[in-house]
Amino acid sequence: MTTRAIDRARAAAVDMLRTARVAVRPDEIAAMEVTDLGLGDFKTVGIQVLVYENNDRYCAKELILLPRQTCPEHRHPPISARNAGKQETFRCRWGEIYLYVDGEPAPKPKARIPAKYASLLTARHEIVLKPGDQFTLPPNSLHWFQAGDKGAVVSEFSSTSTDENDVFTDPRIRRVQG
Amino acid sequence: MTTRAIDRARAAAVDMLRTARVAVRPDEIAAMEVTDLGLGDFKTVGIQVLVYENNDRYCAKELILLPRQTCPEHRHPPISARNAGKQETFRCRWGEIYLYVDGEPAPKPKARIPAKYASLLTARHEIVLKPGDQFTLPPNSLHWFQAGDKGAVVSEFSSTSTDENDVFTDPRIRRVQG
Numbered sequence: 001m002t003t004r005a006i007d008r009a010r011a012a013a014v015d016m017l018r019t020a021r022v023a024v025r026p027d028e029i030a031a032m033e034v035t036d037l038g039l040g041d042f043k044t045v046g047i048q049v050l051v052y053e054n055n056d057r058y059c060a061k062e063l064i065l066l067p068r069q070t071c072p073e074h075r076h077p078p079i080s081a082r083n084a085g086k087q088e089t090f091r092c093r094w095g096e097i098y099l100y101v102d103g104e105p106a107p108k109p110k111a112r113i114p115a116k117y118a119s120l121l122t123a124r125h126e127i128v129l130k131p132g133d134q135f136t137l138p139p140n141s142l143h144w145f146q147a148g149d150k151g152a153v154v155s156e157f158s159s160t161s162t163d164e165n166d167v168f169t170d171p172r173i174r175r176v177q178g
Numbered sequence: 179m180t181t182r183a184i185d186r187a188r189a190a191a192v193d194m195l196r197t198a199r200v201a202v203r204p205d206e207i208a209a210m211e212v213t214d215l216g217l218g219d220f221k222t223v224g225i226q227v228l229v230y231e232n233n234d235r236y237c238a239k240e241l242i243l244l245p246r247q248t249c250p251e252h253r254h255p256p257i258s259a260r261n262a263g264k265q266e267t268f269r270c271r272w273g274e275i276y277l278y279v280d281g282e283p284a285p286k287p288k289a290r291i292p293a294k295y296a297s298l299l300t301a302r303h304e305i306v307l308k309p310g311d312q313f314t315l316p317p318n319s320l321h322w323f324q325a326g327d328k329g330a331v332v333s334e335f336s337s338t339s340t341d342e343n344d345v346f347t348d349p350r351i352r353r354v355q356g
Contacts, residue, residue: 021199023271023309053267053314053335058236060267060335089231089238093201131201136231157231157238157335 001036009034013048013064020094020153022062024050037072037173044114047071051161059161063090063154065097065147068112073100073121073144073169079162085139086165088158092129096148099127101141111146120170129154142169179214187212191226191242198272198331200240202228215250215351222292225249229339237339241268241332243275243325246290251278251299251322251347257340263317264343266336270307274326277305279319289324298348307332320347 001009010032017024033049036042048064065071076086090099098111103125110128113121123142127135137143139159179187188210195202211227214220226242243249254264268277276289281303288306291299301320305313315321317337 025310028310052269052312055265055314057265057337058267058335060238060269060333087233087235089236091230091238132203132206134230136233155238155333157236159235 001034001040001042005042006034009042009046009048009066012066016064016066016094016151016153017062022093022153024062028052037168039072039170039172043069045070045072045117054161056160059086059156059158061156061158061161062093063152063156065095065145065152065154067149067151068147069151070111070117070121070146071144072117072173073123073142074166074173075140075142077140077165077167079165083159086159086161087137087139088156089134089136090129090145091134091155091157092131093153093155094131095150095152097129097145097152097154098148099129099135099143099145101125101127101137101143110148117170122169144169179212179218179220183220184212187220187224187226187244190244194242194244194272194329194331195240200271200331202240206230215346217250217348217350221247223248223250223295232339234338237264237334237336239334239336239339240271241330241334243273243323243330243332245327245329246325247329248289248295248299248324249322250295250351251301251320252344252351253318253320255318255343255345257343261337264337264339265315265317266334267312267314268307268323269312269333269335270309271331271333272309273328273330275307275323275330275332276326277307277313277321277323279303279305279315279321288326295348300347322347 050062100123105124106126214224228240230238283302284304
């Protein structure tokens with residue numbers, strides 16, 4: 001992404017946090033991760049992430065998705081004999097989020113699935129999260145999510161985050177740490 | 179606490195969450211822990227807790243403190259050879275919180291320390307948390323905190339929570355699970 005595109009995305013995310021009344025500090029805004037996950041199609045596939053805390057025991061982040069932006073399908077695989085992979089809880093704080101996991105497919109999904117990504121978004125069981133709703137994903141479960149028309153602010157509570165271990169369905173994606 | 183006192187405290191906490199724009203569900207409100215920690219002095223010593231998630235790897239809660247309410251001094255001791263005790267991060271979402279840990283005492287603490295509890299609030303190093311500010315406590319460190327004049331909403335991110343293991347400085351306190 002160009003510096004200008006990153007700056008614009010960051011400004012849009014900050015606007016959304018302000019609307020959602022989520023207090024963040026200037027140093028957190030400066031450190032916000034803005035990524036298109038290497039696909040060069042930021043408005044459709046991308047995410048903004050504020051890492052509040054990530055230590056060897058737990059992690060907490062705020063995820064900000066612009067309107068209809070999609071975090072592409074991935075899973076958090078086992079990383080050691082004692083670590084079955086990252087377990088995570090998504091709690092919708094503002095806006096709306098459509099989360100997809102393995103299971104009975106939604107007959108009419110609320111997400112807009114672009115044809116060019118359809119084969120890379122294989123999980124089709126739908127979980128709709130509105131403000132106050134949350135869902136906990138077991139380790140190693142495939143998932144992807146898309147924000148609704150207004151975008152979304154989602155708190156992620158989890159075990160330790162090691163993004164470099166994430167496995168994406170789309171082989172072109174390499175997770176870049178911000 | 180009487181049922182009526184609990185209902186009033188819960189209603190005040192819900193009002194504060196609404197002012198802070200923190201979305202919570204009706205079933206979460208019904209399950210909210212409201213406790214005076216057994217001291218029968220709720221306006222001075224007590225806390226309201228929403229447990230969003232507590233599993234064998236991590237925990238996330240929203241703590242609500244009424245104006246000038248104090249969570250009394252305690253620590254989270256080691257509970258096994260592999261668990262050094264609960265580690266936790268407090269992030270102020272709304273209002274103001276005065277957190278006290280071991281270290282250089284504040285010459286003029288912002289908390290109001292009632293004379294009858296002064297000997298039971300031994301940690302006097304002050305950390306002021308305003309919205310967006312956070313602090314991570316190492317396991318087994320003594321701490322207590324008081325909300326400012328408006329009260330406070332604080333997100334707690336932590337390792338697994340096992341309240342029954344908490345050690346309070348005041349020997350009269352027995353932590354009761356809500």
